[in-house]
Amino acid sequence: xxxxxxxxxxxxxxxxxxxxxxxxxxxxxxxxxxxxxxxxxxxxxxxxxxxxxxxxxxxxxxxxxxxxxxxxxxxxxxxxxxxxxxxxxxxxxxxxxxxxxxxxxxxxxxxxxxxxxxxxxxxxxxxxxxxxxxxxxxxxxxxxxxxxxxxxxxxxxxxxxxxxxxxxxxxxxxxxxxxxxxxxxxxxxxxxxxxxxxxxxxxxxxxxxxxxxxxxxxxxxxxxxxxxxxxxxxxxxxxxxxxxxxxxxxxxxxxxxxxxxxxxxxxxxxxxxxxxxxxxxxxxxxxxxxxxxxxxxxxxxxxxxxxxxxxxxxxxxxxxxxxxxxxxxxxxxxxxxxxxxxxxxxxxxxxxxxxxxxxxxxxxxxxxxxxxxxxxxxxxxxxxxxxxxxxxxxxxxxxxxxxxxxxxxxxxxxxxxxxxxxxxxx
Numbered sequence: 555x556x557x558x559x560x561x562x563x564x565x566x567x568x569x570x571x572x573x574x575x576x577x578x579x580x581x582x583x584x585x586x587x588x589x590x591x592x593x594x595x596x597x598x599x600x601x602x603x604x605x606x607x608x609x610x611x612x613x614x615x616x617x618x619x620x621x622x623x624x625x626x627x628x629x630x631x632x633x634x635x636x637x638x639x640x641x642x643x644x645x646x647x648x649x650x651x652x653x654x655x656x657x658x659x660x661x662x663x664x665x666x667x668x669x670x671x672x673x674x675x676x677x678x679x680x681x682x683x684x685x686x687x688x689x690x691x692x693x694x695x696x697x698x699x700x701x702x703x704x705x706x707x708x709x710x711x712x713x714x715x716x717x718x719x720x721x722x723x724x725x726x727x728x729x730x731x732x733x734x735x736x737x738x739x740x741x742x743x744x745x746x747x748x749x750x751x752x753x754x755x756x757x758x759x760x761x762x763x764x765x766x767x768x769x770x771x772x773x774x775x776x777x778x779x780x781x782x783x784x785x786x787x788x789x790x791x792x793x794x795x796x797x798x799x800x801x802x803x804x805x806x807x808x809x810x811x812x813x814x815x816x817x818x819x820x821x822x823x824x825x826x827x828x829x830x831x832x833x834x835x836x837x838x839x840x841x842x843x844x845x846x847x848x849x850x851x852x853x854x855x856x857x858x859x860x861x862x863x864x865x866x867x868x869x870x871x872x873x874x875x876x877x878x879x880x881x882x883x884x885x886x887x888x889x890x891x892x893x894x895x896x897x898x899x900x901x902x903x904x905x906x907x908x909x910x911x912x913x914x915x916x917x918x919x920x921x922x923x924x925x926x927x928x929x930x931x932x933x934x935x936x937x938x939x940x941x942x943x944x945x946x947x948x949x950x951x952x953x954x955x956x957x958x959x960x961x962x963x964x965x966x967x968x969x970x971x972x973x974x975x976x977x978x979x980x
Contacts, residue, residue: 623821624659635816636808642690643762645808646790654802654809659820666813666822672703673814676716676741683745687753690762696748696769698810699803705739705863714738715863717748727751734871739863742835742878763789763804771800832883833861837876843900844868850896851888852948853881869904888948940975953979 632652636645680694700718701707708714712721715738721731727747729737737743748769755765758773767789768776779795786792789804845868848855859868861880870877881889889896938949946957946969957969963978971977 624656627820632812635819636812639692639811639815641692641811643692643766645811646763646804647808648790648805650802650805651808651812654805655812658809658813663822666817669698669703669814670817676703679741680745683742683749686746687749689749689753689756692811693749693752693766695810695814696766696807698814699806705741715744716741717744719744719747723751734867734869735864735877736866737864740878743864759787761787761789766807767796767800767803770803771797775800833880834883834886835878835880836886836889838870838872838879839876840872840897841900841904842870842872842879842896843903844870845903846896846899847879847889849947849950850892851881851885852945853885854945854947857882936979938977938979940971940973940977944971945969946971949977949979955979 629647629652632655633647636647639645676697677694680697681691684691684693697703697716701716703716705716707716707718709718713719714724714736717738719727719729719738724731724738724744724747727750729740729743729747731738752765752769755768755773756762759765759768759776764776764787775797776792779792780787782795783792793801844855844858844862844865847853848858855868858881859865861882862870862878870879879889936953938953940949946960946966950957950960960966960977960979961969963980
């Protein structure tokens with residue numbers, strides 16, 4: 555069973571923008587939000603995928619001063635742009651929203667290249683989930699505020715994943731969280747749970763701003779703010795009674811929506827990151843260790859972890875259940891070919907020792923049929939011509955040897971090899 559994603563279409567309504575003056579966002583609120591975004595983003599940029607593929611990721615350097623340039627844009631222009639967005643959720647414009655747009659243009663300016671690339675990968679998944687629960691499509695931009703679209707993001711209070719679910723809320727919406735797996739970091743399942751949760755919050759409060767605010771601080775805090783305001787049920791009217799972080803949450807969401815739609819108007823021409831976006835997912839119904847997936851199909855284990863962030867110990871616990879494994883599309887045939895062998899060695903390792911993954915030595919745990927061939931063949935020299943897409947790991951796995959031995963026999967100082975290169979294997 556494979557899982558595919560598509561862009562769900564939602565018919566959206568054009569709603570008016572309010573220009574009423576509101577209590578102004580404090581500098582510390584905007585700074586806290588900016589620091590959280592930068593922390594999540596920088597953690598993402600240090601991940602394996604960006605280190606490997608993002609050769610073109612450079613901090614954008616514009617010839618204009620972002621703050622000065624934005625300060626020259628009249629309020630009426632920003633308000634008109636927000637009105638032009640076909641959204642169900644009111645894109646209110648006021649001093650709070652303006653301050654967050656300014657913050658994003660300053661702190662997010664050199665990071666927008668990655669946000670735009672990630673949106674190509676994640677937004678179709680988000681849109682599908684949101685459409686499934688009849689939730690406005692623009693809520694996909696919440697993930698920028700929540701996690702900077704980093705599935706490994708963890709807040710100081712323990713919220714995790716792209717949608718920053720707390721443990722209890724995640725469990726309540728069907729996400730498995732234990733010492734082996736944390737589905738709050740699963741792109742598909744967490745997106746479905748988030749859409750479901752926001753849908754339920756809207757039916758409680760009957761207002762999208764209040765539903766989004768409740769997603770941030772919980773329904774209890776919204777009900778308290780409503781009570782303290784004398785029963786008012788408008789976000790901007792209960793604004794002073796909300797937790798500090800939540801006061802900035804709606805303005806930050808509106809600002810993120812604005813930025814993702816109007817970044818060219820502010821002189822931003824981001825360079826795209828060359829991440830391979832073609833992936834596929836297969837359901838695994840037996841225990842599988844990343845260690846052997848890496849060896850047999852020719853994929854680096856850190857890339858496996860990046861594509862499958864929900865598995866905490868490099869183990870897919872498929873015994874008695876089924877769980878997804880996400881791979882680059884060009885590796886799927888390799889997995890199908892080697893699946894039985896991967897399952898066998900995974901089960902053997904788990905039987906010998908509880909969840910040994912990252913330190914399992916190749917020499918002791920991995921023998922292919924070719925390695926069990928006659929002793930005469932083991933002592934004779936053999937060579938291999940490198941084909942497109944092969945790595946030292948995949949070559950070693952297919953020929954019953956180890957990466958360290960191949961490197962030693964060929965005088966290699968790194969794992970880099972080139973297509974057509976002739977390698978001595980024995």
